[in-house]
Each structure stands twice: as C-alpha cells, then as structure tokens.
Amino acid sequence: MITYWQQENEKFIKIKQEELDTKKRTWIDARVVTRDDAELLQNEYKIDPEHILDILDPDEQSRLEEGDEYLLTILRLPIYDPSSDPQYSTCPLGIVIKDNFIITICWTDCEVLRDFTIGRVKGITLSDFPAFIMRILSRADINYLRYLKEINRRSTAIQNEMQLSIDNNEILQLLSLEKSLVYFTTSLKANQMLLEKYRKTKLIKLDVDDIDWLDDVEIDNRQAIEMADTYRNVLLGVTDAFDSVISNNLNMYMKRLSILNIIMMVPTFITSFFGMNFILPFERTGKWAVWIIVLMCLISIFITHIILGFYERKYPKSQQSQKIVKQKRKERKNAKRMKSIEAALSE
Numbered sequence: 001m002i003t004y005w006q007q008e009n010e011k012f013i014k015i016k017q018e019e020l021d022t023k024k025r026t027w028i029d030a031r032v033v034t035r036d037d038a039e040l041l042q043n044e045y046k047i048d049p050e051h052i053l054d055i056l057d058p059d060e061q062s063r064l065e066e067g068d069e070y071l072l073t074i075l076r077l078p079i080y081d082p083s084s085d086p087q088y089s090t091c092p093l094g095i096v097i098k099d100n101f102i103i104t105i106c107w108t109d110c111e112v113l114r115d116f117t118i119g120r121v122k123g124i125t126l127s128d129f130p131a132f133i134m135r136i137l138s139r140a141d142i143n144y145l146r147y148l149k150e151i152n153r154r155s156t157a158i159q160n161e162m163q164l165s166i167d168n169n170e171i172l173q174l175l176s177l178e179k180s181l182v183y184f185t186t187s188l189k190a191n192q193m194l195l196e197k198y199r200k201t202k203l204i205k206l207d208v209d210d211i212d213w214l215d216d217v218e219i220d221n222r223q224a225i226e227m228a229d230t231y232r233n234v235l236l237g238v239t240d241a242f243d244s245v246i247s248n249n250l251n252m253y254m255k256r257l258s259i260l261n262i263i264m265m266v267p268t269f270i271t272s273f274f275g276m277n278f279i280l281p282f283e284r285t286g287k288w289a290v291w292i293i294v295l296m297c298l299i300s301i302f303i304t305h306i307i308l309g310f311y312e313r314k315y316p317k318s319q320q321s322q323k324i325v326k327q328k329r330k331e332r333k334n335a336k337r338m339k340s341i342e343a344a345l346s347e
Contacts, residue, residue, distance in 0.1 A: 001031055002028060002030045003030075003031075005026065005028075006020070006021065006026050006126070007024070007027075007125065010124075018107065020279050021102070023100075025100045025126040026102075027132075028045075028101055028104070029113060031106050031109050031110075033052075033056060038056075038310065041103065041105065045070075047067070047070070047103070051096075052094075054094075055092055055107070056105075058091060060074055061190045062074055062076055062187075062191050062194040064193065066203050069098060070098035071096070071097045071204060073095040073096075073194070074093070074094050074095075075093055075095070075136070076093070076140075076188075076191055077091055077093050078147050078187070081108075085176055086176040087176070087180070087181040088147050088151060088180035089180060091106060091107065091108050092106070092107075092346050093106045093112075095133055095136070097129050097204075105334055110138050114134050121135060130205070130210045131209065134210060134213035135213070135223075137266055138216065138220065140191070141223075144188060145223065148184065148224065148228055151181065152231050154177060155177050155234075155235055155238070158174055171239075174235065177191055177218055178232065181231055181232040181235065185225065185228045186229060188224050189225060192221050192222070195217060199211075287332050
C-alpha cells in the first residue's frame with residue numbers, strides 16, 4: 001500500500017497521487033508492499049528492481065548506497081508482532097531520496113512510521129530530507145529502548161514463575177526473548193555503522209543541525225546496544241542457572257528411584273531364593289510359624305527404635321545445629337566485609 005503525504009502548517013496531510021503538488025516536497029510511504037506497488041515504484045520513480053528486492057529482504061543489513069538518480073539508505077527498525085515468534089524482531093526500511101520525493105519502503109507495517117503519520121513526532125519538516133532521516137533513526141532508537149525494557153520485564157516475570165515450577169512453555173518463552181535480543185543487538189550494531197558512514201560520506205550533505213541530531217542518535221544507539229548486551233548476558237546466566245536446577249532435580253529423582261530399586265531387590269531376592277526346591281523356614285512349626293514371624297518383626301522394630309534414640313541423643317537436632325553453623329559463617333563473612341570497608345574508608 002502506497003500513501004502520499006505533503007506538509008501544511010507542520011502537519012502531514014494525506015493526498016491522492018493525482019492531486020499532488022509537484023512543487024512541494026512529498027513523502028511517499030510504501031508499507032506492506034505488494035507486487036503492483038513494487039512495479040509502480042520501479043516504473044514511476046525509476047528505482048532499481050534489485051534495490052527494491054534488497055529492501056524487501058527481511059535479513060538485509062543497514063547501508064548507504066548511491067543509485068542512478070537517487071540516494072538509497074537502508075536501516076533496521078524494531079517491530080512488535082504478537083502473532084509471530086519471536087514477538088520482538090527487526091525489519092529493513094529503505095529510504096530513497098530523489099528530486100522532491102523521499103520514499104520509504106518497508107515489507108511490513110511498523111510503529112515508527114505510524115508515529116510519524118499520526119503526529120506523535122513533533123518538529124518534523126520535509127524541507128530537509130537528511131533531518132527527516134535522522135528523526136526516523138531517533139524514533140527507532142526510542143522504540144528499541146522501550147521494547148528492551150518490555151523484554152526485561154517479561155523475562156523477570158517468567159523467572160518469578162519458574163521459581164515456583166518449571167514448565168516447557170516458560171523455557172520456550174525465555175528462548176524467544178533471547179532470540180529477540182540477538183536480533184536487536186545485530187540490527188543496532190548495523191545502524192551504528194550506518195551512522196558512522198553518514199558522518200564520513202560525501203553522498204549526502206549534513207548541516208550543523210543535522211550533525212547535532214546525528215550526535216544525539218549515536219548516543220541513543222550506543223545506549224540501546226549496551227542495554228541489549230546487558231539483558232542478553234543476564235538472560236543467558238538465568239537460563240544456565242535454571243538448566244543447573246533442572247539437572248539437579250533430575251539427579252535427585254534418579255537417586256530416589258535408585259534407592260527404591262535397591263529396596264525392592266531385597267524381597268525379590270528372598271522370594272526368588274525360596275521359590276526353588278528349598279525347605280521354607282518354620283515350615284514344620286505349624287501354627288507357631290505366624291507368631292514367630294510377628295515376634296521377629298517386633299524385635300527388629302524395637303532394636304531400630306533403640307538405635308534411632310541413641311543417634312538422636314548423640315547428635316541432637318542436627319538440622320538446627322547445621323543452620324546455626326551456617327548463620328555463624330555468614331556473620332563472620334559480614335564482619336570481614338565491614339572491616340575491609342572501614343579500612344578502605346580510613347585510607
């Protein structure tokens with residue numbers, strides 16, 4: 001879908017193609033581009049079809065390139081799609097500057113361009129195309145930072161749920177967030193290289209205000225890169241920790257199953273042994289066999305009770321004593337830390 005915008009009193013006005021004022025600068029907004037839209041851009045504005053294919057490639061990286069009669073810029077924008085996996089991703093945006101037209105081409109709809117059309121971004125003017133591109137990059141960095149904060153909040157909520165019980169769905173959600181952080185980091189670094197090329201290139205002329213905007217955009221972009229790297233490292237540490245917890249729980253279950261198998265081996269061995277051609281114990285005692293077995297069970301229970309009582313008297317409240325020992329160790333560590341802090345402050 002192609003939309004035509006011109007500016008009156010610092011506001012964007014949607015205009016039909018046949019009603020365009022050719023003397024005014026025009027923003028041609030092409031989003032969710034179809035084959036007919038691509039042919040129109042190619043025939044009407046003489047855009048190289050290879051450049052259109054590059055822009056519509058979801059994996060295309062940021063770059064600045066000169067065409068036959070226009071200047072092409074490709075940058076990466078953040079997008080949020082709740083129906084896709086991962087929900088947070090990036091897409092390329094192609095910006096073509098030709099005569100009095102600035103053409104933006106994107107294979108999907110993104111929030112950055114919507115913010116421009118509905119008037120959320122103030123102080124935009126079509127009279128300065130480089131400044132318009134800088135404002136797009138600035139708005140993209142703002143959305144990057146906002147999406148990164150949302151990813152961090154979601155990962156924190158998932159971690160709190162996993163502390164209660166670990167499910168496969170929660171692990172898959174963490175994996176999806178980690179994938180989004182990888183996409184964000186890669187796209188932000190590509191945009192950083194594009195900003196450096198804008199500073200050094202002679203293909204586009206930047207005035208003093210444009211250079212100031214470029215400096216601000218570079219600062220925001222570096223901040224977004226650092227946040228994405230930090231959140232990604234934290235998420236990797238969390239996933240490794242939960243992997244260790246899952247492995248530990250599995251070891252505990254295997255230990256219990258091994259103990260149960262050993263316990264079940266004893267009656268299996270006894271029944272197998274006496275299932276052969278052997279004389280059974282108490283076979284000739286008649287009715288006294290049952291009472292002898294009951295007496296032996298009572299004696300074994302009595303002996304076990306005596307042993308446990310002796311153990312409790314010798315090692316009273318072992319768990320409480322272990323807690324006391326751990327608490328004393330913590331107090332000693334805290335005391336050492338306080339002494340080191342006081343020594344550092346005195347110096």
